[in-house]
Amino acid sequence: xxxxxxxxxxxxxxxxxxxxxxxxxxxxxxxxxxxxxxxxxxxxxxxxxxxxxxxxxxxxxxxxxxxxxxxxxxxxxxxxxxxxxxxxxxxxxxxxxxxxxxxxxxxxxxxxxxxxxxxxxxxxxxxxxxxxxxxxxxxxxxxxxxxxxxxxxxxxxxxxxxxxxxxxxxxxxxxxxxxxxxxxxxxxxxxxxxxxxxxxxxxxxxxxxxxxxxxxx
Amino acid sequence: xxxxxxxxxxxxxxxxxxxxxxxxxxxxxxxxxxxxxxxxxxxxxxxxxxxxxxxxxxxxxxxxxxxxxxxxxxxxxxxxxxxxxxxxxxxxxxxxxxxxxxxxxxxxxxxxxxxxxxxxxxxxxxxxxxxxxxxxxxxxxxxxxxxxxxxxxxxxxxxxxxxxxxxxxxxxxxxxxxxxxxxxxxxxxxxxxxxxxxxxxxxxxxxxxxxxxxxxx
DNA sequence: GAGCTGTCTTGATCTGGATCAAACCCAAGG
DNA sequence: CCTTGGGTTTGATCCAGATCAAGACAGCTC
Numbered sequence: 001x002x003x004x005x006x007x008x009x010x011x012x013x014x015x016x017x018x019x020x021x022x023x024x025x026x027x028x029x030x031x032x033x034x035x036x037x038x039x040x041x042x043x044x045x046x047x048x049x050x051x052x053x054x055x056x057x058x059x060x061x062x063x064x065x066x067x068x069x070x071x072x073x074x075x076x077x078x079x080x081x082x083x084x085x086x087x088x089x090x091x092x093x094x095x096x097x098x099x100x101x102x103x104x105x106x107x108x109x110x111x112x113x114x115x116x117x118x119x120x121x122x123x124x125x126x127x128x129x130x131x132x133x134x135x136x137x138x139x140x141x142x143x144x145x146x147x148x149x150x151x152x153x154x155x156x157x158x159x160x161x162x163x164x165x166x167x168x169x170x171x172x173x174x175x176x177x178x179x180x181x182x183x184x185x186x187x188x189x190x191x192x193x194x195x196x197x198x199x200x201x202x203x204x205x206x207x208x209x210x211x212x213x214x215x216x217x
Numbered sequence: 218x219x220x221x222x223x224x225x226x227x228x229x230x231x232x233x234x235x236x237x238x239x240x241x242x243x244x245x246x247x248x249x250x251x252x253x254x255x256x257x258x259x260x261x262x263x264x265x266x267x268x269x270x271x272x273x274x275x276x277x278x279x280x281x282x283x284x285x286x287x288x289x290x291x292x293x294x295x296x297x298x299x300x301x302x303x304x305x306x307x308x309x310x311x312x313x314x315x316x317x318x319x320x321x322x323x324x325x326x327x328x329x330x331x332x333x334x335x336x337x338x339x340x341x342x343x344x345x346x347x348x349x350x351x352x353x354x355x356x357x358x359x360x361x362x363x364x365x366x367x368x369x370x371x372x373x374x375x376x377x378x379x380x381x382x383x384x385x386x387x388x389x390x391x392x393x394x395x396x397x398x399x400x401x402x403x404x405x406x407x408x409x410x411x412x413x414x415x416x417x418x419x420x421x422x423x424x425x426x427x428x429x430x431x432x433x434x
Numbered sequence: 435g436a437g438c439t440g441t442c443t444t445g446a447t448c449t450g451g452a453t454c455a456a457a458c459c460c461a462a463g464g
Numbered sequence: 465c466c467t468t469g470g471g472t473t474t475g476a477t478c479c480a481g482a483t484c485a486a487g488a489c490a491g492c493t494c
Contacts, residue, residue, distance in 0.1 A: 068356040083345055126300075181442095187443095360450075418471080
């Protein structure tokens with residue numbers, strides 16, 4: 001396997017346009033209903049997925065049902081690129097989703113090799129960077145800092161705009177390693193101190209970006 | 218100064234034998250004393266590091282000094298392969314270490330491209346897989362499960378052998394998102410229930426592999 | 435509208451792990 | 465030997481966040 005020189009900033013918004021095109025040509029568009037499983041943990045990982053619309057969550061279960069959400073994937077993101085042969089996390093549609101699916105092998109045969117490798121590399125790197133941030137958050141941040149970090153991450157686009165929260169409280173809790181009740185309390189608290197403002201429980205606006213940043217630690 | 222002595226584990230040796238050789242030829246061997254910094258957070262990441270002997274930890278600090286250990290790297294492991302241009306974690310020698318260091322660019326010019334890419338890819342994938350396990354551990358496991366998982370991970374080689382714990386309690390705590398006291402209590406508890414046995418505080422043996430596995434959840 | 439149903443918030447209480455504070459253990463150095 | 469000092473263990477107490485238990489607030493359908 002040939003890889004692009006691993007030195008580029010993966011956060012570049014250039015979302016490999018031509019890979020998307022090839023995926024559209026070779027792949028299948030599938031629709032998943034809210035909470036439908038896209039692939040299971042331990043399942044063979046020979047497909048590549050791209051979110052066309054909607055949001056996807058990856059997650060892992062402990063034997064007794066405790067759940068950890070790995071990450072959320074939005075429109076344009078590649079996911080399901082497991083490192084080994086098997087999926088280590090399962091993936092589910094967070095809301096109704098359209099997903100473009102392609103077999104790795106057929107893609108490899110048809111697409112520009114370099115292009116494909118580069119896209120896979122970038123998606124993997126993005127996953128790793130986010131995983132590293134996630135580790136710091138889970139290991140050493142307080143409930144309030146976790147929630148503040150989470151809101152900041154969602155609101156990357158900048159303050160003042162209305163941001164949609166596509167996921168419910170339970171998903172946020174399982175992403176942050178908290179309970180729904182704690183998430184709810186922290187959100188109420190942040191709203192009470194004028195840092196953010198909720199129009200409804202699924203939409204908010206950052207009022208004090210500086211304070212939010214400080215709280216996220 | 219420690220002399221080079223080839224005691225890499227078999228797994229890594231097979232994977233990147235010739236890369237190691239090229240790194241030895243082109244790179245510099247550096248020695249680091251216990252707790253010495255190998256690279257800092259936010260520093261430029263244009264070097265590739267391979268542990269020759271000793272153990273390395275990567276870590277990240279929050280502004281108020283809370284610390285999260287990202288991972289530990291043993292002889293044979295590649296590290297410092299950041300995704301972007303800057304190191305997102307810092308790296309320190311856990312004990313006296315010998316590290317082989319090479320400039321990415323010079324390596325690229327000389328080595329077999331495919332070989333290098335493959336080694337970098339595999340090291341990155343290993344990091345990602347371990348990060349994913351780490352996320353589940355930090356987000357949803359109890360103190361006891363965390364410690365049990367940690368011991369199991371160290372003892373991969375199998376039960377019955379004496380395993381060295383190269384890191385102190387503080388490093389374990391900062392890896393598991395706990396305090397030293399809690400780590401110590403859990404170790405005492407595991408020893409009390411005959412699951413593991415400590416010869417000294419830096420060496421143990423697994424007595425009941427099945428129980429340890431169950432406790433790790 | 436009135437009833438549902440699922441999600442979210444709020445309140446009261448409990449507890450696992452943190453914090454605070456000794457004591458212990460040993461290796462290194464006088 | 466006896467110190468000294470870093471790492472570790474142990475004990476007592478505290479508190480952030482979990483758990484348990486109501487409410488409140490939508491969207492629904494009928």
